[in-house]
Each structure stands twice: as structure tokens, then as C-alpha cells.
Amino acid sequence: MDSHTIKHCYPLISSHLPEHSSFAFEAGEVHKTLDTCVAIWEWMTENSFDRKTLILNIGGGVTGDMGGFCASTYKRGIRFINLPTTLLSQVDASVGGKLGIDFKGFKNHIGVFNQPEGVLISEEFLGTLPEPELRSGYAEVIKHGLIRNENYFNSLKTENWQNQSWKDIISVSVGIKREVVEKDPKEEGLRKILNFGHTIGHAVESHYLDTPLHLLHGEAIAIGMVTEGYLSQKFLRLPKEQLEIIQQKLLTVYGKVHIDEKDFEAIIDLCFQDKKNEGNVLNFSLLKRIGECDFNIVVGKEAIIEALKYYNQLEN
Template sequence: MKTIQAVSYPVHFQEESYAALTNLIAKNDYSTIFVLVDENTFEACYPRFLEKLNTSRDLKLIEIASGEINKNLNTCIKVWNAITDLGGDRKSLLITLGGGVITDLGGFVASCFKRGIDFVNIPTTLLSMVDASVGGKTGIDLGVLKNQIGLFANPQMVIVDDVYLNTLDEREIQSGTAEIIKYGLTYDYSLFEQIKKDKYNNINKLIFRSVEIKNEVVLEDPREKYLRKILNFGHTLGHAIESFYLESEDKKSLTHGEAIAIGMICESYMSSILLNLSIEKVAEIKETILSIYNKIEIQKEDFSAILDYLKHDKKNVNGQINFVLLNDFEDYKIDCIVPEELIIQSLEYYNS
């Protein structure tokens, strides 16, 4: 696959990408090279990375605990301390090897350490390949509130090697598929058609087109002033649902993709009431999504708690909750204000 050029960095694919990383390391003569992993990517992905990276340089490994629950400031402090203890300075490089938690947190850590050191993203999950590692967003959660602390910072490069997907179970593949569905509904309907027909069987093609789309959007709107907001479709309510299940002591946590899938169904229903999306197309979206994801029964007594999480969404302005809704496939409207009663109706529609 050809390299995709982002605003200030390339996105390389497959085995050829490691040669580009080797050249980057040689060209910049980094003082120290750190690799950030969690316990899962250390075991399943780090050996592949070492095998493919052709360098005699010493790599300093930093391992954190996996999971969204660890995407917080305390973990950042541990990583900053580790970099400091291991001799890191302004000429250091941080390579992130992992899913969205690793790439988001690692990019944030690198961007803040000594006011910024170089970093490279190597996503190992479908979700991070098609979304988290591309676009320059870094950040951490504040409690269970998603991505409340962060900044825009671009890596030196992104490496997408689909071999790492072999380390994932189907639930993690499904999680990343939600982002591909989002691209299909808002930007390129052919992706949604492929998902309907083959689910995620033609994964390389789906990944490449998804990265292409995100790059096109980010190039036009790097700071999310207008067009880039379409990438939030399904995420406004989806993040609130994800946070609620993450915080709940008596409910099983959802993956990011599972929560966003629910959010897309609900926000499609809102679109049919407030805009021009036909209820038949809403049903098509719901049927396709539920052919991939298990149905989660959201209890009515939990609706109010989910609405409370919505009030903390980072896209809110002047206390108003802003949604991205659809007039049609590939036809969106941003900054839509949705009445609370319609949000509740959309959750009931999902449950029905």
C-alpha cells in the first residue's frame, strides 16, 4: 500500500514502514529511544517490532497497565518519571506500540515532556489504526470523562502493520469497525456498503480507505473548527454511554466501539426526527450495526445518569450539547441541539 502523507508526517503501511522508521532514527541521531507498551502489546507485539526494526540502537522499554481505566494523569506521571530516570532529554524519541490508550497517552506524554519530544505511533488495534493514531489528537481521561485533557501534536510518522491484528480477539476487531461505519455514514457510503456485505473481511482495504478519509478531513480542518466535527458522529452519546458503563460497579464495561455503535443508532434516530434522514435508513443502520454487535439493554433507570455524562462532553459550548446528525448518507449537519426528551426517545428506539 502506498504511503499517505498527512500535514507534517507520513502514514506508512506494512513491512516497508520499518525501513522508514530505521531511517528516521539514523537521520535524527536520537539520544535515547523509548518504547511505550502495555502488558499485552509487550507480549504479543513487541517481539514482531524488534524483529522488523533494523537498528543497533538500545531501546528502553516502558510498560504501563492496559485499559481505558489507566488513561489518566497518574499513568502519565509514571511514564514521565520513567523517561527521566532512564536519561531522557529533548533529543529523545518515544515510540508508542499499542492501541488507542497507548497512542493517545503516549503522544500526550511526549508532547509535554521538556515541552515536547519526537514520537512515533505504531497502532496495534483496528480502532487505533483507523482513528486514534492519525490526526494529531493526544490526550487522557479525567476520571471517566473521555479525553478531557490533551492537545494537538503530530507524530514523526505512523506505522500501520495489519499483522498486529492477529493478536486481537473478535470483540476488539468489532470495536474498531464502529469507526469504519462512522466514515461510511458521514463521508463515503461505499465503506458502509462493504461492511453490510462482508463485515470486516476485507480489512486491508477498509483500513487504508479509513486512514485516507481521516487524513483528508484533518488536512482541511486540523483543529476541528467545522468539517472534522463529522468524525464525532455517534460519539457524543456514545462517549456518555461508554463513561457510564466504565464507572458502573454492577455493569460490564463496553469497548469504545460498542458504545459508539449504540451512539450511531441513537443519533441516526435523532436525525430522522430533526432532519431528513428517512426512518427506513435509520432501520438499515440499526440492522447493520446489530448484525455485528450484541444488543445491550440499557435500563430506563440509567437514562438520567447517561444524560449527566453528556453534560461534560468536551464539544459542548455554553452548556449546550452539540451533536453531529445526518440529513442522509454522506450528508451531515454539525452543532445540532437535541432536546433531552429526544435523546431519551433515541435510547428507547435502540432498546426496541
Template sequence: MESIIFSNNIAEDLKSYLGQLHFSQLGVITDSHTAIHCLPVIEGSLPANTKKFSFPAGEANKNLETCVHIWQWMTDEGFDRKSLIINLGGGVTGDMGGFCAATYKRGVSFINIPTSLLSMVDASVGGKLGIDFNGFKNHIGVFTQPDAVIISDFFLKTLPERELRSGYAEALKHGLIRNSNYFHSLKIEGWQTQSWREIIEKSISIKKEVVEKDPKESSLRKILNFGHTIGHAFESFYLDSERHLLHGEAIAIGMICEAYLSYIKCGLHRGEMEEIVGAIQSVYGLIEIPQEDIEDIMMLCYQDKKNERGTLNFSLLRHLGNCDYNIAVNLDEIRASIQYYQTLK
């Protein structure tokens, strides 16, 4: 597993960490937002000859074309296999920067410094790297662990509230699948005002415990995908449209739909389903889903990586805090779950 470092002073801790390493060259990958808001925080901790690469922010740029630019930059700057890459940014930067590092010359070392709540509570653990491909979410990728992940909640101050709320969906999910007490401890009213450091540490501990038991997602790790089969379908469908959803916003839709599927397929108590749906709806509200979009969204569920031999496999809740995996669901049931979402007010 990767080494996770919780930092109280990111500039000092990064400088100390880098001082212990031996690398031939150092590169930093940012997006256009973190280049402005986050890079200046650590710039004084970096060697003078550090190379920098920035790409336009947004999930729409998490693709092969951007990877080509990153690989070309690494090639032009003469990076060798003893080089080190720092990925400074949210989930897009960590996923794509890590993927490029893991594949350049068959792999160079990299560390991640997550700057969004989403990347801190979710992408920081587990070594999943990759990019979207032809509209399919995380379609191309590898499992490779970073040398370290350095987490500082200082960077949360740079986030718009919508981005903070997006990351909160993954914290809610961690409670739903593994720890009901944690779920009940998370604020719904006034969710913005809580101890983010405590939430980050608790969510990471839950995800780490699951990933250590199943690093390559052959069994238990699939529970971390609760809400993601349908959620990723919504995220992919609206990716390049005016109705674009952030990851957590799409997963919120997915968790409501999959809570309903848990009720009809896995015996989740109706009261628990309504509690889950009420909490998610209070934080994320509801979006209007045009009827003409539903069939195309449903078909995107076939791209989910949990599927086997054409069977749509879901991770669903038995109880609040108890999730099971490889639950076969058919298109009629998915359609019914989206229709249930549409009935909510």
C-alpha cells in the same frame, strides 16, 4: 499532517525508518498486552540500549496517574528533548504515550505504531492526544502530530474478535458520514472475513481528507464525532463497572441513538435510518440499559467537547454519507433516542 507509512514488513520498515533519524535516546511505550504480543515483532529492529515502559492494559488506566509514571520513567532514564518515543499499541497507548511525549520538556518527538483496528482506522490520523479525567473521556489533551505512523495489518492477528469488532465501528462510521458507497461495501454478515488492509486505507483516506480541512476541530472535523456524544456517555458511565464497554461497542449504541436523532432532527429518511440501525445491530447486538442509569448517562453528554455555552451540539446525518454538525439537541430528544434503542429487538 503526520507521515503515514503502510508496512508489509514492520520489522524491516521500522529498522529502515529509524536508520534515517538522529535521536539521543529511544524509548518504547507498550501496554501489558502489546508488550507480550507485539513488542517481540519489532524488538530486533531497535537499538540495544532502547528503554522500555509498560503499563496495565485497558481504558481504565488512561489517566493522569499512569502519565505520572511515564513522565517519571522518562526523567529517571534521562530522556532529553532530542529523544524519540515509539508508542506501540492501541488507541490508549497512542493517545496517552503521545500526550506524555508532547508535554515532556515541552515536547519530544514520537511515532505511533498502532496495533488495533481501532487505532489504525481512527486514532492514527489527526494528532488528537489525551487522557480520561475523573471518568470523563479524553477530558485532558492536546493536538500534536506524531512524526510518523507506521501501520501494519499483521498486528490484527494478535487481536481477540471483540477488539476487532470494536474497531470496525469506526470504519462503519466513516462510511455513514462521508461515503455511502464505502458503507455499502462493508460486510455485515461475516464481517470478520474481509480485506482489512483495504478498509484501513479507505478509512484513513476519509479521515485524512476531513482533518486536513479542519485540523483543530472548529467546524467540519466535528462530523467525525457522529455517534460519539451519546456513545462516549455510555462508555464513560460504564467504564469502571462490570458492564464495561469497549469504545466501538459504546459508539455502536451512540450511532443507533444518533441515527434516530438524525431522523427526527435532520430529515434522515426513515428507510436509511432503519438500514443503518439494522446493520449496526447485526454486528453489535443490543445491550440492556437499566432504566435507573439513563438520566446519569444523559447528563454525561454535557461533557462532550462539541458543546458550547451549555448547548448540546451533535453531529447528525442528513443522508447516508452526508453528515452535518452543530445540531442542537435537548435532553428530551436524547431520552427519546435511548428509549428508541430500548424498543429494538
């Protein structure tokens, strides 16, 4: 768990756990690194954990990704359970078995596919979250509607969005992701649609990670969904009125960030590190319409610049 989780979430469940040893690392995406993994492996080794040890990862997506990765590689793999405590980790990282860490500024660059023994989800943990973290997770909820379920997307609030039935939302979003992952567990085809908004979004997130403009994952993915919505209209003829609906919902919830044109080249370079790419070709997952997404759409550098400029000129 991280330094936030041990303070706010761990006390809610610690008395219900069997005898155990705990480890906490400093909170934040910037600590999702090999150095933190080394500290975790050292803790496992010092406690003489063997291959029958069970690891419980309590926390958000960083904890689940990194804790699962460390468990999967320690002594060639020990069992782990994830207990996600953020909306983002509950609706996204909790399903699919993707584990890993950031490396040299590239998100999730080192990792494995491995399924946990189980995932325990409770919406009660959402009460421990500051609003920006809840809003960050909400971006993945919106994405699920965009790629797979138009009615779900339309039902999601923009005004007073904090007051919704999170239990129902978690259930629908997990169901959407599970259905896609079960059909394509290793991301060889259909599962790529889950990356809508993430090619540009991850690049923006990575570029600003260590800057004053530091964006949470969902804030960057909101930018990614608007810009990739523009690309969807350009390449797959997403209806203009649907693009306007998408960007209105996202801008209402997330506002708008100005992306300086001097950063465009660096952001595009980071797009080339996206794991969907093949060779030197940028593959995007884009929308045909709200609720229907296609994948392996080749997009050139100039079109990405166009999309970033389009985002910048939008009015909040």
C-alpha cells in the same frame, strides 16, 4: 506500550529496533489516567531522556493517546512516532493529532493537539487481536462510511465481517479521516462530523466503564450511532429506510445492550461534557443521509431520552 502489546506485538518488532528502553503499563481504558502519565514521566526522567529523544508508541488508541500526550508535555515536548496495533487505533487514533487522557470519568478530558513524526501501520498486527477488539475498531470503519461515503458503507460486511480485506479497509478509512482533518485540523467545523455516534456513545462508555456492563469503545459507539441515527431522522429528516439499514447493520454486528432507564440522567449529564458543546447547549453531529453529515445540531435532553428509549425497544 501496554501489558498486552508487550506480550503479543513487541516480540514481532523488537529485534528490528535500535538500542532502546521500554515501558509497559497495565492494559485497559481505566488506566488512561494522570497516575499512569506520572509513571511514564518518571520513567522518562529516570532514563535521562532529553529533547532529542524519540518515543515509539506501540499499541492501541490508549497507548497512542497517552504516550503522545506524555511525549508532548515532557520537557515541553519531544518527538514521537505511533505504531498502532489495533484496528481502532489504525483507522481512528492514528490520524488527527488528538492526544490525551481520561479525567474524573470524562473521556479524553485533558489533552493537546500535536502531530507525531510519523505513523506506521501494518494490518499484520490485527492477527494478534481477540475478536471483540477487532469488532470494536470496526465501529469506526462503519462510521466513516456513514458520514462520508455511502458506497463504502454499503460494501462493509455484517455476516462473516471478520473476513475482509483489512488492508483496503484501513486505506479507505484513513483516507476519509485524513481528508476531513486536513480541512479542519483543530475541530472548528467540519472535523466535528467525525464525532457522529460519539456524544451519546462516549457518555454510555464512560458511565459503564467501572461496572459489570463495561463496554469496549466500539460497542458503545455502535449504541451511539443507532441513537444518533434516530436523532438524525428527528432533526435532519434522515430517511426512515436509511435509519433502518443503519440499525440493522449495527445490531447484526454488535447485538443490543439494554440501557436501564435509571441510568438515563447520568448518561445525559455525561453528554454535557462532550467537547463539541458550547456553554450549556448540546451540539450533535447528525446524518442528513448515509454519506452526508452535518454538525452543530442543537439537541435537547428530552430528545436524548427519546433516542435511548427507541434503542431499548429495538429487536436484535
